[in-house]
Amino acid sequence: MKRGEELLDELYGCVLSGQADRAVEVANEGLGIGLEPTTLLFDAMIPALEEVGRRFETGEVFLPEMLIAANAMQEVVKVLRPLLVAAGVETIGRFVMGTVAGDIHDVGKNLVDVMLEGAGFEVIDLGINVPAERFIEAIRELEPDAVGMSAFLTTTALEFERNIEAIERAGLRDRVKILIGGAPVDQALVEHVGADGFAPDASSAVRVTKAVLGIS
């Protein structure tokens, strides 16, 4: 299985350096010689993304490098997802995500999506400019464990409070944990709007989500 180990090393390097096309090739070659999709995910891709996250937190890499690593990860996950589903691999939780109404910023949100997917969550992204009703609809229909709301502007951060109030009125607040994120967010805002937590950046989002959901 020497070739297998070589491929895992190369896949790790491709995700780390954001080489999406090559990462997909290597992943396919790995599958071709019998590597399990979960092996590719847990032994190469997730460690690579964790390493990017670590380097981002310490200021060794910046947004461009983080974005291309996340993109490479996403491209390979597209190949692996049907295989993981077919193999009946269980996700560790379901996460509904969206940028709040009146806001279109999604760079940070998309990075968090990839981080969560990489960590084994099923992520359903409702996109940008998502009104309260769509969050409510998604909670009813998809029964997620957690809902993530993103806002980049101080003006749109007001939507967190409106959305959480609407979710309470719909009688759904105790069914989900609510996490918020984006430039204007800090612990004071979390407490003010009645959310369950926030992450200051994409790389810490997984840690925070797991803590809030009680996943070790």
Add this chain to the structure above:
Amino acid sequence: MAMTPRERVLAALRHEEPDRVPIVLGVSNATGIKMKPYRELKRLLGIDAPNRYLYGWPELGTAEVDEETLVRLGTDVRGVWDVEPASVLERNASRPPHADYINSWGSGAREIRPGEWFPMVCPMADATTLQELEDYPWPDMDDPTRVAHVAAEAARLAADGRFAIMATPWLLFPLERAFAMQGMDRFLMNLALHPDFAEALLWKLEELCKTLMGHFLEALGPNVDIIKIGDDLGTQESLLMSPDMYRRILKPIHADYIAFMHQRTDAKVFFHTDGDVFPLIDDLLEIGVDILNPIQTSAGKMANLEELKARWGDRLTFCGGIDTHRILPAGTPEEVRAEVRRVIGILAPRGGYMVSSVHTVMDDVPAQNILAMVDAVQELGASPAARGAS
């Protein structure tokens, strides 16, 4: 002795202490006021003036503040700006309601809720090759209708003579333009994956910016004191790109652009960049930046005003510093006053500081807080507190 507003600004820029700290508010899209707070401000002041938009551009949402309100705010500068070509303004004025606003670059804004427009139409989103740069229908920067009004407007302000003249060309900044053409995430990815393309795009954009900037400066002639450019280089916590990537790719472009301006005008170069740009301030000084804006105190090390002043205060003028994250939208008028006094106490001694909100005053700022900000500046005047004495 009371100074004229222009004398006040020029003194601060010479790093001398004026009779009071200059105010830069209501002018430009980085130091402006959005339409909603502008309307409230006029109502509060009993001022009857039309709701005009900066650059004649409603989708941007920033008010062209009337003279009476500017006087009440004590703003010491008056703005002069370019506009989009007449044909583009006409095309947009006659487009179907709610249709995308597309500017001369082919990029534009979409209405996501009634009256709320976001810059999200990116015509080069998928481009990654030099050939695509060659083939793109770039705008005509020589179109004379872009600056036809500039010479007369600047001459009028100069003849009046009271106010410092601040030229605020619209988005003539290479990185911001690249984001508009490609989308921020796409362009940042190209910086990492296709650096040759990304760099060529930035140089192409700079060439176009310079062409229009040349016409703009020629029309202004000597009638300009400050010229505003900028590119957001910081994020909430650090930089958008590594210092190494900035120095390799973008800094030579900024340097060339600023040198072009300094060759053609004696005006001071005002550089707007959001976020925590602490690690790049030496670089910006080196390439000829005179005024740094907006000193986003909510972002990382930019909160450390004492260090900013100590390290760069004798060579760089700071403009901004009054927090739009918490203080202006959510603070009481008294908290706003206290914050203005605090910031002035640190940044204003020995000149080199002009008061402004961090970025344009957004919809969530009460009009009372805008007045509290400028009134606190007037109240302090040249008191010992404004010279950093406690």
